[in-house]
Every structure is written in C-alpha cells, then in structure tokens.
Amino acid sequence: MKKFGTLCSAILVMVLWSCKDSGPKQRFLPPSTGGVNSLMVVMDTELWRSDVGDNIREHFAAQVLGLPQPEPIFTIVQIPPKVFKTTTTYSRSILYVEQDSSSLAHIKTDAYAKPQKVAVVTGPTHEILNRNLDSLAPKAIEAFKQLELSETQNRFERSLSKDKSLEEEFGISMKVPSLYKVGKRDNKFVWMDIQIPKGTMNIIAYEMPENSFSNDSTFVDDIVKMRDSIGKKYVPGPYEDTYMKTEMAFAPYVFPTEIGGKKAAEVRGIWDIQGYPMAGPFLTYIINDDEHHRKMILEGFTFAPSTEKRDYMFELEAILRTVDFSPTSGSE
Numbered sequence: 001m002k003k004f005g006t007l008c009s010a011i012l013v014m015v016l017w018s019c020k021d022s023g024p025k026q027r028f029l030p031p032s033t034g035g036v037n038s039l040m041v042v043m044d045t046e047l048w049r050s051d052v053g054d055n056i057r058e059h060f061a062a063q064v065l066g067l068p069q070p071e072p073i074f075t076i077v078q079i080p081p082k083v084f085k086t087t088t089t090y091s092r093s094i095l096y097v098e099q100d101s102s103s104l105a106h107i108k109t110d111a112y113a114k115p116q117k118v119a120v121v122t123g124p125t126h127e128i129l130n131r132n133l134d135s136l137a138p139k140a141i142e143a144f145k146q147l148e149l150s151e152t153q154n155r156f157e158r159s160l161s162k163d164k165s166l167e168e169e170f171g172i173s174m175k176v177p178s179l180y181k182v183g184k185r186d187n188k189f190v191w192m193d194i195q196i197p198k199g200t201m202n203i204i205a206y207e208m209p210e211n212s213f214s215n216d217s218t219f220v221d222d223i224v225k226m227r228d229s230i231g232k233k234y235v236p237g238p239y240e241d242t243y244m245k246t247e248m249a250f251a252p253y254v255f256p257t258e259i260g261g262k263k264a265a266e267v268r269g270i271w272d273i274q275g276y277p278m279a280g281p282f283l284t285y286i287i288n289d290d291e292h293h294r295k296m297i298l299e300g301f302t303f304a305p306s307t308e309k310r311d312y313m314f315e316l317e318a319i320l321r322t323v324d325f326s327p328t329s330g331s332e
Contacts, residue, residue, distance in 0.1 A: 025304055032092035032113035036311055037148055039074035042084045043097040052077075052097065055130045059137040060095065064310050065253045066268025067281050071310040074144065084100040092151065094118040097129065105132035107143055115150065117143045152318040165190045166205060170296065172260075175322035176203070189234055199280075199304035202313050203319065206230060208295040213265075213286065220254060223267055226297075227284065237273040244301075247272040247279060259298075260323040263288045271301055278303065281313055298323060 034040070039060055047053060061072035079088060081098065089112035100122040108118040119140035123129035166172050169190055176192065180203065184191040193202040199327040222295050224246045225298050231244035246252065252269030259266075264287040272279040282301035289296045300316025302309050 018324060028113070029110055029114040029116075030090055032116045033087070033090045035075070036152055037074055038075050038091075039093045039095060039144065040088070040091040041076055041078045041095045041097065042081055043078065043095075044099070045078070045080050047097065047099060048078050050126065052126055052129050052133070055133050055253055056095065056097065060134065060141065061087070064313075066270070067282065067309055068270055068279060069308075073141065073310075080193075082174075089113065090116075092116055093147060095121070095140065097121045097133070099123065099125075099129060103128055103132060104315040105136040107136070107140060115147060117147050119143070148314070149318050149321065152315055153322060154320070156315070159193075163192070165192075170205060170207065171292070171325075172205075172296065173269045173324045173326075174298075174319060176319055178243070184234065186234065189230075191234065196302075196304060196312065198307055199302065201316060202301050202303075203316065204230075204234070204299050204301075206234075206297050208286075208297055210290070210293045210295065212295050219265075220252060223252060223254070223265075223284070223286070224248075225236055227271075227282075227299075230297075231271070232274075237276045237278065239276060242273050244271050245274050259285050259287055259321055260325050262290075262325065278305075280304065283313055283317055283320070285323075287323075289325065291325070296323075296325075 005152065041048070041056060041060075043053075053185040057076070060074050061076055063070045064073050074093070092113070092115065094116070096118060101124050102122050103124065105121055106120055108120060109205070111117050111118045114227045117140075119136060121129060121132045121136055123132050134139045153175065157175055159178045161176040161178045161180055163176070163182055165185050167176055169185070169188055177194070180192045180194045182190060182192045189206045191202065191204045193200045207227060212226070213219055215222070228245040235244040237243050247270035250270045252267050255266045257264050257266040264285050265283040267286065269282055271282045272281055280301060280303045283300060284299040287298065298320045300313065300320055302316070304312060
C-alpha cells in the first residue's frame with residue numbers, strides 16, 4: 001500500500017511538472033516541395049480557362065526580361081481544388097483562386113508546409129477576382145521570387161567553394177557552390193565558371209572608379225562601354241580578335257536594387273561575341289561601395305545554346321545576392 005502511495009505521488013509530481021512546463025506547442029509542418037520557379041495554381045478548371053485564367057497567365061507567366069527567347073517567370077501547374085490535398089498542399093509556392101461571396105487578396109506564410117507562400121484570391125464575380133489579382137500580383141510575385149531565391153541558396157550552401165580569390169582581390173565574400181572553379185584571376189579581376197550541359201555558367205567580378213556613371217543621361221551607354229572594355233580585355237572569344245561585348249540590338253534593362261546592404265543598379269541584357277556567332281544572357285550588379293571608394297561590379301552570364309536559360313540565370317542571381325562586404329583579410 002505504501003509503494004502504491006509512493007507511485008501515485010510520483011505520477012502526481014510528473015503531471016504537475018508537465019502542466020507547468022507545457023506551453024503553446026508548434027504545429028508540425030512538413031518540408032515544402034517543388035522545382036525552382038514552379039507555381040501551383042489551385043482553381044476550378046473552367047475558371048482557369050476563362051478571362052481570370054488569362055489574367056493569371058499574364059501576371060505569373062510573364063516573360064523573364066533579358067533572355068534571348070521567351071521564358072515565363074514561373075512554370076505553372078493548375079489543379080482543381082478537389083485534388084488539393086495531402087502532398088499537393090506541400091508545394092512551396094501556391095496561388096489559390098476561388099469564386100466566392102467573400103472578396104480577399106492576401107498572402108499566407110507556411111500554411112501547409114515550410115517554407116511556403118500561399119497567395120489567396122477570392123471574389124464573387126470575374127470582375128472582382130481580376131481586380132484582386134491585379135492588386136495582389138506584384139506582391140505575390142515578389143514573395144514567390146524571394147522564397148525561390150532562398151531555396152536556391154539553401155540548396156547550394158550545402159557545398160560551398162573555399163576559394164579565397166574574391167576575398168583577396170576585393171575584400172568581399174560570396175556563397176559560391178564548390179563546383180564553380182576560378183579560371184582567370186588578374187589584378188582586381190576574377191572569373192569563375194562551371195560546366196553545364198552544352199555550355200557554361202560564369203561569374204566575373206571587378207572594380208570601377210567611384211565616380212563612374214556620374215551622368216544619368218549617359219548611364220546605359222556607359223554601362224555598355226564598361227562591359228565591352230572588360231570583355232575585350234578579359235573575356236576572349238574562340239578566335240583571335242573575338243571577345244564578349246553587349247548585344248546592341250537589345251538595349252539592356254536597368255533597375256534600382258539593393259545588394260549586400262548597398263544601393264546598386266541591376267542590369268539585364270544579352271551578350272554576344274564580336275566577330276563570332278555566340279550569344280547569351282547576362283546579369284550585372286553595379287554596387288555603390290562608398291566605404292572603399294569604388295563601384296563593385298558583379299556579373300553572371302550563361303552560354304547554353306538551344307537550351308532554356310531562366311533557371312541558370314536565377315542561380316547566378318542567387319549567388320551574386322549573397323555578396324558580403326564585411327571586413328575581411330582581403331585588400332581594401
């Protein structure tokens with residue numbers, strides 16, 4: 001009887017301790033799934049075939065700027081709501097559209113899996129649905145893109161290059177996958193690349209004087225001159241007197257941005273080879289590095305003929321956006 005009383009006392013203590021220690025428990029969320037830049041659209045098939053579906057495609061399957069051939073910003077898979085259950089809810093980026101009496105346009109985070117963004121649009125009529133889509137689309141596209149960039153960075157962060165060329169030449173660091181190798185290094189110039197099916201992906205880094213691009217009216221022309229001079233000096237083509245330059249038939253797209261905590265210009269366009277039929281897309285960041293009295297230039301470009309290049313360029317963007325200007329042992 002004494003032993004039974006002792007056991008009851010022990011159990012009571014454990015129960016009281018458990019009640020005291022317990023708090024709000026976090027809901028378990030499975031890891032999200034899906035290919036990079038894929039978007040699952042959940043909506044009725046008839047609605048998908050209507051003007052509402054057209055509006056979705058206009059926003060979320062718009063052409064990526066700066067590519068030599070049309071490619072959508074997201075690869076879309078549409079499914080009806082009745083099959084949106086179990087594993088389909090684990091998709092990383094989801095757009096849920098429903099014709100309903102309520103009118104909503106918002107973005108949920110980690111609703112069914114983690115990490116995940118779910119953009120929800122409802123409305124009683126096609127007109128209201130389209131209006132809600134138009135208002136939410138820019139925010140949703142940016143949210144999906146940031147999620148995809150983070151996912152891409154997480155994937156290659158598992159095996160990073162230990163090469164110190166960027167640190168030693170510029171005092172910066174980037175999270176570059178270990179498969180990228182430095183092929184050329186000169187005073188204040190680094191070129192690394194990786195072999196891909198039918199071509200290469202490339203990253204180059206160099207400096208420009210602090211007062212470069214001081215005239216807004218000639219900004220784009222100055223960018224082209226800079227790229228062409230660097231290409232002529234460092235990026236040769238397959239034969240003598242051939243080199244990488246900016247394709248003049250397509251004016252580069254220029255956007256303000258922030259990278260590495262600094263103001264920058266993002267430039268997207270097409271490169272080609274002077275005197276030889278080769279071309280491909282490039283992405284250049286011109287970064288105001290005031291602390292070191294310079295413009296830091298980071299560029300990614302791809303050569304992959306007869307191949308879709310969206311995801312290659314997206315990976316290069318993900319790499320370049322990891323640049324860190326924190327003090328290092330590299331040169332000032």
